[in-house]
Amino acid sequence: MRDHLVAFFESHHRLVEADALRLLLESPEPLLLSRRLVESTPPDATFVTREMVELLVVHGASLSGAHLRVAGSSPSASPLGVARSIAPPPMFTLLSEGFVPTARRRNALEEYEELFRSRYRALHRMLRGRPDLPNLRPMKELAGVHGTASVIVMLREIRRTAAKGHLILSVEDETGGGEVLVPRDTPAGRLSLVPDEVVGLRLYLGREKKRIARVEAIERPDVASNRSMRRADSPSHALFLSDLHIGSKSFMTEPWDRLMGFLRGDGPRPDLALAIDHVVIAGDLVDGIGIYPNQERDLGIGDIVEQYTELGRRLRELPERLNIVVLPGNHDAVAPSEPQPSLPKELLKVLPDRVRSVGNPSTFALNGVVVQAYHGRSFDDLIPAIPGASYERPTDVMKLMLKMRHLGPIYGGRMPVTPQSRDGLLIDPAPEILVTGHAHTFGVDEYRGTLLLNASTWQAETEYQRMRNITPVPARAAVVDLASMVTTAIDCSGDETAVGGSPA
Numbered sequence: 001m002r003d004h005l006v007a008f009f010e011s012h013h014r015l016v017e018a019d020a021l022r023l024l025l026e027s028p029e030p031l032l033l034s035r036r037l038v039e040s041t042p043p044d045a046t047f048v049t050r051e052m053v054e055l056l057v058v059h060g061a062s063l064s065g066a067h068l069r070v071a072g073s074s075p076s077a078s079p080l081g082v083a084r085s086i087a088p089p090p091m092f093t094l095l096s097e098g099f100v101p102t103a104r105r106r107n108a109l110e111e112y113e114e115l116f117r118s119r120y121r122a123l124h125r126m127l128r129g130r131p132d133l134p135n136l137r138p139m140k141e142l143a144g145v146h147g148t149a150s151v152i153v154m155l156r157e158i159r160r161t162a163a164k165g166h167l168i169l170s171v172e173d174e175t176g177g178g179e180v181l182v183p184r185d186t187p188a189g190r191l192s193l194v195p196d197e198v199v200g201l202r203l204y205l206g207r208e209k210k211r212i213a214r215v216e217a218i219e220r221p222d223v224a225s226n227r228s229m230r231r232a233d234s235p236s237h238a239l240f241l242s243d244l245h246i247g248s249k250s251f252m253t254e255p256w257d258r259l260m261g262f263l264r265g266d267g268p269r270p271d272l273a274l275a276i277d278h279v280v281i282a283g284d285l286v287d288g289i290g291i292y293p294n295q296e297r298d299l300g301i302g303d304i305v306e307q308y309t310e311l312g313r314r315l316r317e318l319p320e321r322l323n324i325v326v327l328p329g330n331h332d333a334v335a336p337s338e339p340q341p342s343l344p345k346e347l348l349k350v351l352p353d354r355v356r357s358v359g360n361p362s363t364f365a366l367n368g369v370v371v372q373a374y375h376g377r378s379f380d381d382l383i384p385a386i387p388g389a390s391y392e393r394p395t396d397v398m399k400l401m402l403k404m405r406h407l408g409p410i411y412g413g414r415m416p417v418t419p420q421s422r423d424g425l426l427i428d429p430a431p432e433i434l435v436t437g438h439a440h441t442f443g444v445d446e447y448r449g450t451l452l453l454n455a456s457t458w459q460a461e462t463e464y465q466r467m468r469n470i471t472p473v474p475a476r477a478a479v480v481d482l483a484s485m486v487t488t489a490i491d492c493s494g495d496e497t498a499v500g501g502s503p504a
């Protein structure tokens with residue numbers, strides 16, 4: 001029912017706040033209520049909030065009145081005249097978390113089957129009906145087809161023929177599987193495909209008995225090419241950070257102090273610093289314990305609770321006005337498999353009250369601008385799988401994520417995957433901002449209306465990274481003007497804070 005409701009709102013171009021969805025699901029007639037919600041809100045309203053559901057459930061009220069908070073709707077475009085001055089967009093709206101909390105998990109195998117089914121169905125919905133995928137058929141029907149047909153499949157295995165270097169893909173959908181050939185030196189043959197992603201294939205099927213279907217074109221779910229970036233319609237700025245690694249001997253105290261000075265307005269561009277409302281920290285908040293061999297040599301704080309206590313102390317240095325959103329990474333004290341839940345309550349106690357702790361990944365709106373925040377562990381699987389990809393250029397990998405509409409499809413690699421019935425690593429909806437960390441480098445780019453940020457680190461190079469040949473680009477942060485989507489790089493790595501223009 002959950003997916004049903006999300007799909008229903010999606011078909012009406014609405015994004016549902018996580019709490020709103022929970023309330024709807026608890027109601028006796030979730031679909032009926034959802035329909036009433038859509039009917040009673042202005043057609044250009046973007047969000048369905050908890051308050052809107054409560055109003056409808058408790059009071060049966062019409063939602064076109066002044067109580068309504070309508071995010072992302074422009075006053076002039078609203079036929080019901082809901083004015084922005086009456087209804088400012090909520091500052092922070094949690095839309096969804098990748099992790100699905102369940103009281104009792106079924107056996108892992110069943111959960112994984114469900115997870116792959118949910119991935120396939122979600123991406124199938126995005127791909128079906130495209131003009132480039134004519135004569136769409138389930139795999140089991142291909143046997144009787146000659147000529148052109150299309151399928152939507154999950155890639156199980158990708159290999160090259162020894163003799164001619166063509167690609168052979170083992171593919172499957174819910175009805176069956178098989179192998180197809182992608183000729184080299186064709187646009188399809190030049191794509192970097194990764195296992196377990198879902199694609200549409202336009203096939204040519206010959207009349208020979210022992211034929212192998214030939215792939216004429218590959219269609220990824222992708223983001224619409226004509227999509228334009230949604231902006232906040234009130235002035236608001238967000239600062240993006242990642243990978244603090246508090247507790248590591250290599251935590252960069254002085255650059256951090258420079259960042260705090262900048263935020264207080266003591267550095268360059270106090271106008272910019274004082275305009276910031278939100279801080280998002282994309283995981284690896286602390287260095288953790290036992291994350292890699294001999295890590296204890298690199299630790300300045302050897303106790304996990306003390307590491308979070310120190311994190312709390314550092315976060316209290318951030319000006320009071322800031323809304324702080326944190327998610328865990330692979331160094332944090334939650335299960336390392338992804339999606340990850342938010343930090344446990346015991347650890348939240350040592351953090352300031354104003355910290356909003358969300359799971360990894362999570363999708364939320366800041367003043368109406370949709371952000372998907374993901375730590376980025378899947379880089380460890382995607383980078384080796386894609387020729388030419390590197391930790392130095394994380395935003396190239398993030399573009400591929402958007403094309404696949406998935407943060408990390410590869411199963412069985414370095415990133416452990418949480419067995420749960422819903423695929424929590426999908427990119428749906430396409431956000432205005434996709435932010436990652438983990439690579440310990442800094443990158444800003446844009447792809448089809450999505451701003452891509454890799455938010456650096458506050459840990460200097462460690463021995464372990466030297467061994468793995470990773471050169472960090474630390475002590476950088478990105479400030480995004482949510483009303484214009486202009487990004488400004490803040491560099492605290494030198495003796496003085498440097499505030500750059502848009503590095504995109």
Ligand SMILES: [Fe+2]
Pocket residue numbers: 243245284329331438439440457
């Ligand atoms: Fe990290």
Ligand SMILES: [Fe+2]
Pocket residue numbers: 284329330331375377437438439
């Ligand atoms: Fe990490």
